[in-house]
Amino acid sequence: MTTSSSERGVSLGMPELPAPAYPDDVRARLETDAREVIARYPDSRSALLPLLHLVQSEEGHVTRTGMRFCAEMLGLTTAEVTAVATFYTMYRRRPSGDYQVGVCTNTLCAVMGGDAIFETLQEHLGVGNGETTDDGKVTLEHIECNAACDFAPVVMVNWEFFDNQTPGSAKRLVDDLREGRPVQPTRGARLCTFKETARILAGFPDERPGAVEESGGAGPASLVGLRLARGEAAPARVVHPRGGPHEEPRDRVHEPSPAEHLSSHDAPQDTSASDPAHPAGPTAEEGE
Secondary structure, three states, X not given: OOOOOOOOOOOOOOOOOOOOOOOHHHHHHHHHHHHHHHOOOOOHHHHHHHHHHXXXXXXXXXXXXXHHHHHHHHOOOHHHHHHHHOOOOOOOOOOOOOEEEEEEOOHHHHHHHHHXXXXXXXXXXXXXXXXXXXXXXXXXXXXXXXXXXXXXXXXXXXXXXXXXXXXXXXXXXXXXXXXXXXXXOOEOOXXXXXXXXXXXXXXOOOOOOOOOOOOOOOOHHHHHHHHHHOOOOOOOOEOOOOOOOOOOOOOOOEOOOOOOOOOOOOOOOOOOOOOOOOOOOOOOOOOO
C-alpha cells in the first residue's frame, strides 16, 4: 500500500518563481557601483564577494533579487551565487537590525564570561540567537573567535571591537545603540549602520569626516607576534625543566637546534622518547 505526498505531510507546491528585478533607478545606481568594483579584478567572477556586500548595503541582507543582480553582472548562474552567499556567515539571508551585535562564545571568551554576556543580552533584549529586536535596531548572535583573545571577552558590533566586556557593560552598549546615543568602539572608527558597513566592505571609502583616522590597531599580544614575524625580537630559547636529574643553573639556557620545536603548536615528531623504533632521533622522510 502506498501513501500520497499529502498523506505523508509533504507539500510539493509550485516551483519558486524567478526573483524580481530591482526598480530601474536602483538597478542603474547599483550597476554603476558594480562596474567600478568589477574593473578592479582581472577575472570578473573574483568580484562576487564585494558585489554581495554591495547588494547587502542596499537592503540590509542578501535577497534573491540581489543574488540575481550579481549573477547577471558577472555572467554566473544564480546557483553559483547562492552557493557563495550561503557559505559565508557575513552575508545575511533575512532582514536584520541596524546593528549586528555578536558575542564571542568560543573557548577563551566563553570561560572569561562570554557565555554569561550572551545569556544576559538574550534576556535583556528578549530575543534569541539570530533574532532582531522589535524596533529593528539590534540583531543578536553568538559568533566564533573574533581573533582578539587578548581582550576576552569580546563583543563585536558591525565588525568593530568592544573589548573586555561584562554583562553590565554589554547591556549598556545595546541600550545606547537602541536609544541612538553615540557609541565608540574600543579600537576603530565610530559605529555606522550595518548597511553603511556593508558598503565599506564592498570596497567603497568611508566618507565620514575623520573616520579613517579613527581606525584602531591590534592588541599588544598581536603586535608581539608581528614583531616576531619581522625578526625584531630575540630568538626564542628553551629552558631545561626544573627538577631533572641533570638540572642546569637557572642562568644557563639551552640553545635549540633546528630539529627542536619551539612551540607547542608545531607538528609533533617521532623521537626516541615517543617511538622506540626510531632511537636515533626524529624520523626522516624517505630519501632524506
